[in-house]
Amino acid sequence: MQRKATMKKLNSAEIARLAGVSRSTVSRVVNGYANVPSETRDRVMKVINENEYYPLLSGQLLAGKRTGTLGFFWISDSAIADDIQSSTFLVHVTESAAELGYLVLTCILKNLTDKENINYIKRIFLQERIDAGIFIGVNNNEPLLDELTSRGKIVGVFDHFRPDCNEPNRISVNFEIDTGGKAIDYVCGMGHKDIAIIDGNMNRYSSVKRHESFLSGLQRHNILIRREWMYYADVTEPSGYKAAKELLENCGQLPTVICANNDSVAFGVYHALEEAGISIPGQVSVIGIDGHVRANLVSPPLTSFAFDFRKFFFSLVSRTISAINQKEGNPLTEFIPSVLVERASCLKIN
Amino acid sequence: MQRKATMKKLNSAEIARLAGVSRSTVSRVVNGYANVPSETRDRVMKVINENEYYPLLSGQLLAGKRTGTLGFFWISDSAIADDIQSSTFLVHVTESAAELGYLVLTCILKNLTDKENINYIKRIFLQERIDAGIFIGVNNNEPLLDELTSRGKIVGVFDHFRPDCNEPNRISVNFEIDTGGKAIDYVCGMGHKDIAIIDGNMNRYSSVKRHESFLSGLQRHNILIRREWMYYADVTEPSGYKAAKELLENCGQLPTVICANNDSVAFGVYHALEEAGISIPGQVSVIGIDGHVRANLVSPPLTSFAFDFRKFFFSLVSRTISAINQKEGNPLTEFIPSVLVERASCLKIN
């Protein structure tokens, strides 16, 4: 039924008038409270449905209801639209939230070093536009997270682990910590001994853990760690390209395999190797970590330890929502396991 | 400065008290009204900044302010997370809105045939969670759009043109209408005469226009239109695969080129041709429309008429926001031109 300009304003008072009850009762029906006899409930619901009445959010909020909205804060200095994988994260968060009855307010920011960006995020929390915020791409020790949690705000952070903090309003989801070691086990099993490592961004919990487990994996296999085969990148493709180029220029002898911190970095490694006329995997094998959607599209298809990102974000979003509802025994973090996806980029040798 | 649990509630009354003014004046300062002497303004601002005070959204809304939020309604029955291109649209909308000071509430829905989904969207509008809604993936004659606009709600729709409607609250952005004809001109210029067409979804304005301009292009070049070389798909890769497979099974003689409604459909055509052992472009050339991010990654790289989607969404979002602010002379639609990107999928013959 259409609301004409000349019609009375459609608020709870008007519904109450039409149904012959008080606004209190309308509110009780709208909110599904038990103490309304079914006859009254039906009569009120009929009026509500006929008029397509929905309580205005503004009134509900002021009376103390929650927004039913999560903030989604994506921090990345590279253009997110250009990275296919990034964009899917946003979709996973939105769909997970929707499944649980929540809406998502999406914010994309270049960095958190800019005071203006920090204030932008704080404003969204302090205006109470959202019940909690999901964060991607923040440093593990980001002070903003500490400030928000100490103010009682709820944050759900991707790739974040702070054993020194166990506030119930600091939720996170993490990659298993030993994927680097699994990658080393795998390439050693393929006969590789000359192993190069391209590390990620050491401000990310996952990158640190992969670094550590790359190294302990090498030790476990009694493989000499050669400084000229260890390079630092970031988590992006261009950073992987740059690091691999430096490696190629300075390494003297080529390694037989390059283990990349993640698949995007591996794509950068591909680029550098191709440019140098080095065949993959003929001369140098490459292995990644992530299970990037592009891993199957590049040539040769990239062997990688893959993660189910749908699962990642559902875990993060659902536990963040549990924190909003102050559920008891809500796990503060979850470590998600990887699955090896063997493709064509890593060759068995000898 | 941290707000301790024991501190007074930080609202406009508290700020007023600390600054020695009334709540009215605090509100005037917050909203940047002119009639406050700079001395008073500075004093109040100092208190506001020291306490990191932001007016609660709930109060502002109830007093009649706008939300500063756009809804983003993405309708797609295929998994959006799987389509790389789709995800970037979401990023473009979010970044365009942010540039203009708006936030974005993201909603992903499988279809609009389900009454429940229709109500989900209506609820978001009627609760006044948003100032306007951006729509992607709706049929050109979608009744929900008519209902929303007739209720005075503002919609901004991607790929939507209704010459019979010129409400100031129905905003749209469109593909130029003659890209199909440009594709025909191009392949004819390459010497092709045996031209097949895979059309899109005829409920989309762009697909209809491409269909029309494919046909008028063929006529312009005096090329016989052969029924067995015309197939309907949708806008997705699987639909292109299916249509191309049918074409190959039924066509008898192969065309020398297949013009696809868009790049996703073209990828499906690739798949079908590869499966049939037909080489691209050796035996059959393929041309797309869109400028999909994957066009450069497939083999052979796809020749396509590309659109600047960043521009698409900035146009849509900025004119939608102008409609919210009731700007005079706000253009209801804009047609965005294409740019030919020649890659390796379309061969010159004879």
Added chain:
DNA sequence: CTGAAAGCGCTTACAG
């Protein structure tokens, strides 16, 4: 230039 007061639309103790 500034404050007191009304009003926005809901929910929820409270009283009956």
Added chain:
DNA sequence: CTGAAAGCGCTTACAG
């Protein structure tokens, strides 16, 4: 089981 009333935090005519 139900209604009258208070209250949430802001903004904005209105009066001075």
